[in-house]
Amino acid sequence: MFAYVARQPIFDINKDVYAYELLFRVGEDNCFPDISPDEATSKILTSTHLSLGIEEITGDKKAFINFHRNALMHRFPTSLDANKVVIEVLETVDVDDALVAACKHIRGLGYPIALDDYNMQGKWESFIPFTSVIKIDITDIEHDKIPALVERFKSHRIKLVAEKIETYEEFNKFKAMGFDYFQGYFLAKPEILRHRQLSVNSLTMMELLVLSSKARLDFDSVNKIIERDPSLSYLLLRFINNPLVNKRNKITSLKHALTFMGEIEVKKFIALVSLANLHGNQPKELMHMALVRAHFCELIFTHITEHENPLTGFLTGLLSLLDAMMEQSIDELMSKVPISDTVKDALCGKPGILRDCLILLQSFERANWAGIKQFATKYKINQVTLHEFYHQAIKWAHHVNLSSA
Numbered sequence: 001m002f003a004y005v006a007r008q009p010i011f012d013i014n015k016d017v018y019a020y021e022l023l024f025r026v027g028e029d030n031c032f033p034d035i036s037p038d039e040a041t042s043k044i045l046t047s048t049h050l051s052l053g054i055e056e057i058t059g060d061k062k063a064f065i066n067f068h069r070n071a072l073m074h075r076f077p078t079s080l081d082a083n084k085v086v087i088e089v090l091e092t093v094d095v096d097d098a099l100v101a102a103c104k105h106i107r108g109l110g111y112p113i114a115l116d117d118y119n120m121q122g123k124w125e126s127f128i129p130f131t132s133v134i135k136i137d138i139t140d141i142e143h144d145k146i147p148a149l150v151e152r153f154k155s156h157r158i159k160l161v162a163e164k165i166e167t168y169e170e171f172n173k174f175k176a177m178g179f180d181y182f183q184g185y186f187l188a189k190p191e192i193l194r195h196r197q198l199s200v201n202s203l204t205m206m207e208l209l210v211l212s213s214k215a216r217l218d219f220d221s222v223n224k225i226i227e228r229d230p231s232l233s234y235l236l237l238r239f240i241n242n243p244l245v246n247k248r249n250k251i252t253s254l255k256h257a258l259t260f261m262g263e264i265e266v267k268k269f270i271a272l273v274s275l276a277n278l279h280g281n282q283p284k285e286l287m288h289m290a291l292v293r294a295h296f297c298e299l300i301f302t303h304i305t306e307h308e309n310p311l312t313g314f315l316t317g318l319l320s321l322l323d324a325m326m327e328q329s330i331d332e333l334m335s336k337v338p339i340s341d342t343v344k345d346a347l348c349g350k351p352g353i354l355r356d357c358l359i360l361l362q363s364f365e366r367a368n369w370a371g372i373k374q375f376a377t378k379y380k381i382n383q384v385t386l387h388e389f390y391h392q393a394i395k396w397a398h399h400v401n402l403s404s405a
Helices: 037-045 069-073 097-108 123-128 143-155 169-175 200-213 220-225 230-240 256-260 264-277 284-305 312-327 330-336 343-347 353-365 369-379 383-404
Strands: 005-011 015-027 061-068 085-089 111-117 133-137 159-163 182-183
Touching: 005 330, 005 353, 005 383, 015 182, 015 369, 037 343, 061 133, 069 097, 085 097, 097 111, 097 123, 133 143, 143 159, 143 169, 169 182, 200 220, 200 264, 200 312, 230 330, 264 284, 264 312, 284 353, 284 383, 312 343, 330 343, 343 353, 353 369, 369 383
Parallel strands: 015 061, 061 085, 085 111, 111 133, 133 159, 159 182
Antiparallel strands: 005 015, 005 182
């Protein structure tokens, strides 16, 4: 049975990814016959489908995984690597002495225990002595009550995750309160800085991005830009020699790359290098998300349109977080970049296939299964295919990140 998986990043105080929460559904209706979805999650995890390796989804980060009462009672989590997972106990479980004993046993085997959506109910008191992480939904508990909780849990050396962080203001507020980790969608939203001037380097990278989007690659213009900065040439060759993309030939120059890889592939990597430099001091996850989005949009767009330029989908996904990276509105940025109208329209919200691809991406990032199903129905694509494309994009982005590190 095919496992549908989404992931949501959990950030540390430096906005680096500490872990991913994995969210599962089973089949198109999200259920096994006569079994709860949460128990089905456990069955997926113990099946061969996911034994391909959680690390293919999370890279080198930990995986937070929700478990239902029955899954915990049957010790399903112990089939996983204790160094790679955190076991989340759902807030909806019925708590009794047997469940507490089961969780304490799992913790004794080396598995960190997390309480999901802590709701201040007395039933959780027995868990506190052996709990490693507590997640608090900031929309569920009055904010003036949270500092006392932080102080209490810190005294037990419990790490705290603030959930539903949607803005940088909330991130800074709960960071100041003493939270260790943060989960939400604030990172993908721009923290707009008024009157920010683009540096000379940023303008050069914008110029390179524009060149990569042209119908014909202006080799001389690209070469002139790259020759001005040896580190650019080095980074470009690191990207291009990524074994996932280029297994046969050791590429030694841009001209060499054009000969062996073709113009579209080289354009893609020029765009990647440009964005990596524009990314600057922003959190690494932003660039990683952009890579996933780029390859995913490319796969979806070419699947739907077949004869269209695959670079169109790639650039749309790649640039979809440019506002967050540059801390400016996407409309303002697009007015400065003479990129194709097709890409520009999608990024600025105009309805169409590419805009739908971006909405689909957000559905994957938020585990919005209904949104994925809606896209699949509209474009007559099997949902399994969409999930396979998303997994391919995650894997591709991980390899590209490693090759450029």
